[in-house]
Amino acid sequence: LSQFKSDDHTCAACSVCTMSSTSSLCQSILSQAQSILSKSESNLSNSQKRSQRTRSVHHKLKIIQNEVASLFASASRMWHGVRYHSDVLLREINDTLHQRSQLCDALDQSLNLLSERSIHDALKLHQADSTDGTASSSATSRSSIRDKNSLFDFVNLNSIQNLLHKAREHLESIREIDKIGRNYVDESKGKFDGIKKKNHILQSMLRKDSTADEESNVASGDLTEISAPPLHSLSQSESEMKDMHTIVMNMTQECENVRKWENDLTMRNPDHSTETILQQKIQQSMSNLKLHMKKLQELELIIQQRYTQIEEQYEMVSKFYDTAAQTLDTVESFIPEMSDRLSRFDNLSNMFDERKNRSDIVQIYQEIHDLTVWYKFFPVAYDSLLLELHRRHDAHEGQQKRIKEMQQELQQTFDEEESTRKNFFEEFGQYLPASLFPGILEDTPRYQLVCDRAPSSVPNLNLSDEELDKVRTRLQEEQVNSDDAGFEEGTSGEERPASESNDTESSSQQEQQQSNESIDRR
The missing domain is CATH 1.20.1270 (Substrate Binding Domain Of Dnak; Chain:A; Domain 2)
Structure with missing residues (x-):
């Protein structure tokens, strides 16, 4: 197109x-x-x-x-x-x-x-046997402290480790549940x-x-x-x-x-x-x-x-x-x-x-709590022991001085009484018939100061005033910390931790006693 x-x-x-x-x-x-x-x-x-x-x-x-x-x-x-x-x-x-x-x-x-609290050298060198940290333990638990360097050496470590091992095994089982x-x-x-x-x-x-x-x-x-x-x-x-x-x-x-x-x-x-x-x-x-x-x-x-x-x-x-x-x-x-x-x-x-809530688990943690209370009060008691030993040493020295003075005073009183009686017999004895009062012929009584038992020797810690002040300050701090933790100063030294007991067999009587001790601690 x-x-x-x-x-x-x-x-x-x-x-x-x-x-x-x-x-x-x-x-x-x-x-x-x-x-x-x-x-x-x-x-x-x-x-x-x-x-x-x-x-x-x-x-x-x-x-x-x-x-x-x-x-x-x-x-x-x-x-x-x-x-x-x-x-x-x-x-x-x-x-x-x-x-x-x-x-x-x-x-x-x-x-x-x-473990940080060392034993005083005077205690270590002292020849007398000491107890495991208390003044009233039985003779079966006595041991020399000359081979101990700190308060930790008095701890029954095997028993503590066994107790903590059981507790941590339990914690691990709880963590498994948590996981x-x-x-x-x-x-x-x-x-x-x-x-x-x-x-x-x-x-x-x-x-x-x-x-x-x-x-x-x-x-x-x-x-x-x-x-x-x-x-x-x-x-x-x-x-x-x-x-x-x-x-x-x-x-x-x-x-x-x-x-x-x-x-x-x-x-x-x-x-x-x-x-x-x-x-x-x-x-x-x-x-x-x-x-x-x-x-x-x-x-x-x-x-x-x-x-x-x-x-x-x-x-x-x-x-x-x-x-x-x-x-x-x-x-x-x-x-x-x-x-x-x-x-x-x-x-x-x-x-x-x-x-x-197993009873054995509850008992384990109760014992751990009681041990913690006891071992936290242990340094407090030890510092108190140092002050007490220092006081007893000073008291012993004062008593010995006082006894010596009293013995001299008694001897002087005896000599005066003996001389007075001798003068009496020389002046009047030949004129008195013996049957008139036979007691007149008794010798002059000799009074002596006698101790009811032989006291244990107290080591001389030779604590200076500065050392004493340091111990007292530390003791006050430890007591405050113990009070804050809910510890009671009235805990007896006889209330030994269950882990240090030599008797491993439990009985209803022992459980009751442990329960009473736990109540006393709390």
Whole structure:
């Protein structure tokens, strides 16, 4: 046609040839338009089917969404119940570990303090045997202190180590319970956080009149709000399809006109002016066909894009439906699992109570407490012993001086009495008959100071005034610390720790005695 317009041909043969090619072109364009129409009809039909299927799946998604929301509320209550019970149990376990570890540490600290307190050299060099740190122990427990360097050497270390070993074994068994409980909590929290995240995504994806927030987009892989295909989109496609039918009908009419005008040019041999008019009409029809084809292709592209969107939406909804179904299964399985966790925590709590309150375990920590009290008071008693030995030495020296003075006074009294009696006999004895008072012949009685028993020698500590002040200051500090720790100064030296007893057999009488001693200590 372009060639026909540009070349100045006047022969009939060229006109016929050009008209024939134009008719074929029209037929080809019309055939292409009908193919586009058929394809668009197929896309519209598929869009309607996909849309219906998408709406069906979307409806099921809404049902799952509501079911998951309801189950998640129950799961949340179950989780908070598990968390509450676990917090109570783990807090009690932690308090028990803290308190009983403190008891063991306090005993260790007391023993360390004993190792820092050295024995006075005067006591070590003193030849008399001493007791294990008290003034009233039996002879069977007496031992020389010359081989002892500190107060710690008086401790029955094997017994203490055995006691602490049992206590720490018990603490380790409690830590195992604590570890199991924390693992239960961590596992449960991980699963709850997982279903919480999935539920949040599910509710966000199906939320009406809003798009998913940033967290949901990230968590779901850039999924946006999922909804059913809008009805107006398909209605618009149907309207566009009607427009396409109209366009094809118009194109068919244009092709008929071109064919008719071509026949007129070929069969009637019109004059030049008529031929020009017919050719212009043919050119106009070809231009119209071009415009119709452009519009038809635009509508085809719109319907194709809409079909692609609906297809993608269907794929997205189907994919998310599978995820939602898995979420539903996960939430459904979480509730009985949390019920099982609660049962496990009950069993764990019973196990903890049994290990914590066993009578032998309670007795172990009571003995550790009593030993700590005793060994913390030991340095107080030792410093008091130093002051007492210093006082006794001074008292002994004063007594010896006083005794010597009294002995001298008694001797002087005896000598005076002896002299007086002698003078009496010399002056009057020869004149008195012996039978008158036989007692007059008795010798002068000699009085002596006699001790009821041989006293033990008291070592001379040779403590200077500065050393005495240092001991007194330290003693005051130790007594304050002992009072703060709940120790009583009235604890008798006879109340020896149970761990230092030579008798390993227990009886009801011994247990009662230990109980009474424990009460006295407290």
